[in-house]
Amino acid sequence: MDEKQRQEIRDLITEHTRLWVAHDMDAWGAYFTEDADFITHRGLWWRTRGENVDGHKDVPASVIAQKAAYTQEVVSIQPLAPDTALVHTVWTWPGHRLPGGRPPEDRGGLITLVLVRRGGSWLIRAAHNTRANGTDDFAPQG
Template sequence: MNAKDQQDIRAVMSAATDLWVAHDMEGWGRYFTEDADFVAHSGLWWTSRDDNVEGHLDVPESVVRQKRNYTQRVEAIAEIAPGVALVHTRWDWPDHVQAGAQPEDRSGIISYVVVEHDGRWLIRSAHNTRVS
Protein backbone atom coordinates (compact mmCIF):
# COMPACT_ATOMS: atom_id res chain seq x y z
CA MET A 1 0.00 0.00 0.00
CA ASN A 2 1.46 3.34 -0.97
CA ALA A 3 1.83 6.38 1.25
CA LYS A 4 -0.98 8.29 -0.50
CA ASP A 5 -3.47 5.48 0.17
CA GLN A 6 -2.45 5.40 3.83
CA GLN A 7 -2.78 9.18 4.05
CA ASP A 8 -6.22 9.06 2.38
CA ILE A 9 -7.39 6.32 4.76
CA ARG A 10 -6.18 8.32 7.77
CA ALA A 11 -8.08 11.35 6.42
CA VAL A 12 -11.27 9.26 6.09
CA MET A 13 -10.93 7.99 9.65
CA SER A 14 -10.28 11.52 10.97
CA ALA A 15 -13.23 13.04 9.11
CA ALA A 16 -15.57 10.22 10.14
CA THR A 17 -14.51 10.63 13.78
CA ASP A 18 -15.10 14.40 13.64
CA LEU A 19 -18.59 13.85 12.21
CA TRP A 20 -19.36 11.21 14.85
CA VAL A 21 -18.29 13.57 17.64
CA ALA A 22 -20.46 16.32 16.10
CA HIS A 23 -23.29 13.76 15.94
CA ASP A 24 -23.69 14.47 12.22
CA MET A 25 -24.74 10.92 11.52
CA GLU A 26 -25.85 11.65 7.95
CA GLY A 27 -22.40 13.05 7.15
CA TRP A 28 -20.75 10.19 9.05
CA GLY A 29 -22.78 7.68 7.06
CA ARG A 30 -21.36 8.97 3.78
CA TYR A 31 -18.04 7.38 4.76
CA PHE A 32 -19.65 3.91 4.65
CA THR A 33 -20.59 1.75 1.67
CA GLU A 34 -24.32 1.20 1.16
CA ASP A 35 -23.94 -2.44 2.24
CA ALA A 36 -21.69 -1.69 5.22
CA ASP A 37 -21.74 -3.90 8.30
CA PHE A 38 -21.27 -2.36 11.74
CA VAL A 39 -21.04 -4.45 14.90
CA ALA A 40 -21.48 -2.26 17.97
CA HIS A 41 -19.71 -2.91 21.26
CA SER A 42 -23.08 -4.04 22.65
CA GLY A 43 -23.39 -6.76 20.01
CA LEU A 44 -25.91 -4.98 17.77
CA TRP A 45 -25.20 -5.73 14.12
CA TRP A 46 -26.34 -3.34 11.41
CA THR A 47 -26.05 -4.62 7.84
CA SER A 48 -26.54 -1.48 5.76
CA ARG A 49 -25.43 2.14 5.84
CA ASP A 50 -28.99 3.29 6.49
CA ASP A 51 -29.49 0.91 9.44
CA ASN A 52 -26.09 1.88 10.84
CA VAL A 53 -26.89 5.60 10.69
CA GLU A 54 -30.39 5.09 12.13
CA GLY A 55 -29.02 2.94 14.94
CA HIS A 56 -26.43 5.55 15.86
CA LEU A 57 -29.06 8.31 15.81
CA ASP A 58 -31.01 6.43 18.49
CA VAL A 59 -29.06 7.67 21.51
CA PRO A 60 -30.13 9.95 24.35
CA GLU A 61 -29.25 13.64 24.10
CA SER A 62 -27.24 13.29 27.32
CA VAL A 63 -24.90 10.88 25.49
CA VAL A 64 -24.71 13.10 22.40
CA ARG A 65 -23.48 16.00 24.58
CA GLN A 66 -20.72 13.78 25.98
CA LYS A 67 -19.27 13.00 22.54
CA ARG A 68 -17.00 16.05 22.82
CA ASN A 69 -14.82 13.89 25.11
CA TYR A 70 -14.43 11.11 22.51
CA THR A 71 -11.21 10.56 20.58
CA GLN A 72 -10.15 7.91 18.07
CA ARG A 73 -6.72 7.32 16.57
CA VAL A 74 -5.46 5.01 13.86
CA GLU A 75 -3.08 2.39 15.24
CA ALA A 76 -2.47 0.27 12.13
CA ILE A 77 -3.28 0.07 8.43
CA ALA A 78 -2.58 -3.09 6.44
CA GLU A 79 -3.36 -3.82 2.81
CA ILE A 80 -5.40 -7.03 2.45
CA ALA A 81 -5.69 -6.90 -1.34
CA PRO A 82 -5.50 -4.14 -3.94
CA GLY A 83 -8.11 -1.58 -2.93
CA VAL A 84 -8.86 -3.28 0.41
CA ALA A 85 -7.31 -2.42 3.78
CA LEU A 86 -7.67 -3.44 7.39
CA VAL A 87 -7.57 -0.52 9.81
CA HIS A 88 -7.40 -0.75 13.59
CA THR A 89 -8.18 2.25 15.76
CA ARG A 90 -8.21 2.87 19.48
CA TRP A 91 -10.85 5.07 20.99
CA ASP A 92 -11.18 6.73 24.38
CA TRP A 93 -14.25 8.25 25.95
CA PRO A 94 -13.42 9.64 29.40
CA ASP A 95 -16.14 10.52 31.88
CA HIS A 96 -18.88 8.73 29.97
CA VAL A 97 -22.10 8.70 31.98
CA GLN A 98 -25.04 6.39 31.35
CA ALA A 99 -28.35 7.48 32.91
CA GLY A 100 -28.36 6.60 36.61
CA ALA A 101 -24.72 5.44 36.64
CA GLN A 102 -21.40 6.86 37.81
CA PRO A 103 -19.02 8.38 35.24
CA GLU A 104 -16.55 5.91 33.76
CA ASP A 105 -13.62 6.09 31.42
CA ARG A 106 -14.37 3.93 28.40
CA SER A 107 -12.01 2.75 25.71
CA GLY A 108 -11.97 0.27 22.89
CA ILE A 109 -10.66 -0.93 19.58
CA ILE A 110 -12.46 -0.79 16.25
CA SER A 111 -11.45 -3.02 13.34
CA TYR A 112 -12.42 -1.56 9.98
CA VAL A 113 -12.33 -2.98 6.49
CA VAL A 114 -12.04 -0.09 4.06
CA VAL A 115 -12.39 -0.36 0.31
CA GLU A 116 -11.48 1.90 -2.57
CA HIS A 117 -14.67 2.84 -4.37
CA ASP A 118 -14.76 5.27 -7.31
CA GLY A 119 -11.45 6.82 -6.29
CA ARG A 120 -12.19 7.23 -2.58
CA TRP A 121 -11.89 5.04 0.48
CA LEU A 122 -15.08 3.95 2.24
CA ILE A 123 -15.77 1.82 5.28
CA ARG A 124 -17.24 -1.56 4.31
CA SER A 125 -17.20 -3.10 7.79
CA ALA A 126 -16.57 -2.05 11.37
CA HIS A 127 -16.42 -4.06 14.58
CA ASN A 128 -16.28 -2.07 17.82
CA THR A 129 -15.02 -3.76 20.99
CA ARG A 130 -14.90 -2.14 24.42
CA VAL A 131 -11.81 -2.93 26.44
CA SER A 132 -12.70 -1.16 29.65
Protein backbone atom coordinates in the same frame (compact mmCIF):
# COMPACT_ATOMS: atom_id res chain seq x y z
CA MET B 1 -0.18 0.37 -0.62
CA ASP B 2 1.77 3.61 -0.76
CA GLU B 3 2.07 6.37 1.84
CA LYS B 4 -0.43 8.56 -0.06
CA GLN B 5 -3.13 5.88 0.35
CA ARG B 6 -2.26 5.41 4.04
CA GLN B 7 -2.59 9.17 4.55
CA GLU B 8 -5.96 9.15 2.75
CA ILE B 9 -7.14 6.51 5.22
CA ARG B 10 -5.84 8.44 8.24
CA ASP B 11 -7.57 11.57 6.90
CA LEU B 12 -10.82 9.64 6.42
CA ILE B 13 -10.72 8.41 10.04
CA THR B 14 -9.98 11.94 11.30
CA GLU B 15 -12.98 13.38 9.43
CA HIS B 16 -15.18 10.41 10.33
CA THR B 17 -14.35 10.93 14.01
CA ARG B 18 -15.07 14.67 13.73
CA LEU B 19 -18.51 13.90 12.30
CA TRP B 20 -19.14 11.34 15.08
CA VAL B 21 -18.30 13.92 17.75
CA ALA B 22 -20.54 16.50 16.01
CA HIS B 23 -23.28 13.82 15.87
CA ASP B 24 -23.77 14.51 12.16
CA MET B 25 -24.78 10.93 11.56
CA ASP B 26 -25.96 11.40 7.97
CA ALA B 27 -22.57 12.81 6.91
CA TRP B 28 -20.83 10.19 9.12
CA GLY B 29 -22.83 7.47 7.40
CA ALA B 30 -21.75 8.63 3.94
CA TYR B 31 -18.33 7.11 4.68
CA PHE B 32 -19.87 3.61 4.65
CA THR B 33 -20.80 1.49 1.64
CA GLU B 34 -24.54 0.90 1.17
CA ASP B 35 -24.07 -2.76 2.18
CA ALA B 36 -21.80 -2.00 5.15
CA ASP B 37 -21.78 -4.26 8.19
CA PHE B 38 -21.38 -2.65 11.62
CA ILE B 39 -21.13 -4.67 14.81
CA THR B 40 -21.59 -2.54 17.93
CA HIS B 41 -19.75 -2.95 21.21
CA ARG B 42 -22.91 -4.61 22.57
CA GLY B 43 -23.06 -7.14 19.73
CA LEU B 44 -25.80 -5.60 17.57
CA TRP B 45 -25.19 -6.34 13.90
CA TRP B 46 -26.41 -3.74 11.43
CA ARG B 47 -26.20 -4.93 7.82
CA THR B 48 -26.75 -1.75 5.80
CA ARG B 49 -25.66 1.87 5.88
CA GLY B 50 -29.23 2.86 6.74
CA GLU B 51 -29.49 0.50 9.73
CA ASN B 52 -26.11 1.71 10.96
CA VAL B 53 -26.99 5.41 10.70
CA ASP B 54 -30.44 4.95 12.23
CA GLY B 55 -28.98 2.92 15.10
CA HIS B 56 -26.36 5.54 15.83
CA LYS B 57 -28.93 8.36 15.69
CA ASP B 58 -31.02 6.61 18.34
CA VAL B 59 -29.12 7.76 21.43
CA PRO B 60 -30.18 10.03 24.28
CA ALA B 61 -29.34 13.73 24.08
CA SER B 62 -27.35 13.40 27.31
CA VAL B 63 -24.96 10.97 25.57
CA ILE B 64 -24.69 13.14 22.46
CA ALA B 65 -23.65 16.07 24.68
CA GLN B 66 -20.69 14.02 25.96
CA LYS B 67 -19.22 13.23 22.55
CA ALA B 68 -16.73 16.12 22.72
CA ALA B 69 -14.52 13.93 24.93
CA TYR B 70 -14.36 11.08 22.36
CA THR B 71 -11.12 10.43 20.48
CA GLN B 72 -10.04 7.84 17.92
CA GLU B 73 -6.55 7.06 16.62
CA VAL B 74 -5.42 4.84 13.76
CA VAL B 75 -2.92 2.29 15.06
CA SER B 76 -2.63 -0.05 12.09
CA ILE B 77 -3.24 -0.01 8.34
CA GLN B 78 -2.61 -3.23 6.43
CA PRO B 79 -3.34 -3.82 2.75
CA LEU B 80 -5.41 -6.97 2.13
CA ALA B 81 -5.69 -6.72 -1.65
CA PRO B 82 -5.61 -3.92 -4.20
CA ASP B 83 -8.09 -1.26 -3.03
CA THR B 84 -8.83 -3.10 0.24
CA ALA B 85 -7.34 -2.35 3.66
CA LEU B 86 -7.64 -3.64 7.20
CA VAL B 87 -7.55 -0.76 9.69
CA HIS B 88 -7.46 -0.85 13.48
CA THR B 89 -8.22 2.16 15.65
CA VAL B 90 -8.18 2.78 19.38
CA TRP B 91 -10.91 4.96 20.85
CA THR B 92 -11.31 6.62 24.23
CA TRP B 93 -14.32 8.25 25.82
CA PRO B 94 -13.40 9.59 29.26
CA GLY B 95 -16.15 10.48 31.69
CA HIS B 96 -18.87 8.69 29.72
CA ARG B 97 -22.14 8.66 31.62
CA LEU B 98 -25.15 6.56 30.69
CA PRO B 99 -28.62 7.88 31.45
CA GLY B 100 -30.06 6.76 34.76
CA GLY B 101 -27.69 8.19 37.31
CA ARG B 102 -24.80 5.77 37.03
CA PRO B 103 -21.40 7.25 37.83
CA PRO B 104 -19.27 8.34 34.87
CA GLU B 105 -16.64 5.94 33.59
CA ASP B 106 -13.66 6.15 31.31
CA ARG B 107 -14.39 3.96 28.32
CA GLY B 108 -12.09 2.71 25.63
CA GLY B 109 -11.94 0.14 22.91
CA LEU B 110 -10.83 -1.02 19.50
CA ILE B 111 -12.49 -0.76 16.12
CA THR B 112 -11.60 -3.10 13.28
CA LEU B 113 -12.46 -1.72 9.84
CA VAL B 114 -12.36 -3.11 6.34
CA LEU B 115 -12.01 -0.25 3.86
CA VAL B 116 -12.52 -0.49 0.11
CA ARG B 117 -11.53 2.02 -2.52
CA ARG B 118 -14.42 2.87 -4.83
CA GLY B 119 -14.48 5.66 -7.37
CA GLY B 120 -11.18 6.99 -6.08
CA SER B 121 -12.34 7.26 -2.45
CA TRP B 122 -12.02 4.99 0.56
CA LEU B 123 -15.26 3.73 2.15
CA ILE B 124 -15.93 1.55 5.17
CA ARG B 125 -17.32 -1.84 4.15
CA ALA B 126 -17.27 -3.39 7.63
CA ALA B 127 -16.69 -2.22 11.20
CA HIS B 128 -16.51 -4.10 14.49
CA ASN B 129 -16.43 -2.04 17.69
CA THR B 130 -15.18 -3.76 20.84
CA ARG B 131 -15.01 -2.24 24.31
CA ALA B 132 -11.69 -2.98 25.91
CA ASN B 133 -12.78 -2.16 29.45
CA GLY B 134 -15.85 -2.20 31.62
CA THR B 135 -18.87 -4.38 31.85
CA ASP B 136 -21.87 -4.63 29.62
CA ASP B 137 -24.11 -1.55 29.75
CA PHE B 138 -26.89 -3.69 31.18
CA ALA B 139 -24.96 -5.44 33.93
CA PRO B 140 -26.60 -5.14 37.36
CA GLN B 141 -25.21 -2.37 39.53
CA GLY B 142 -24.08 -3.38 43.03
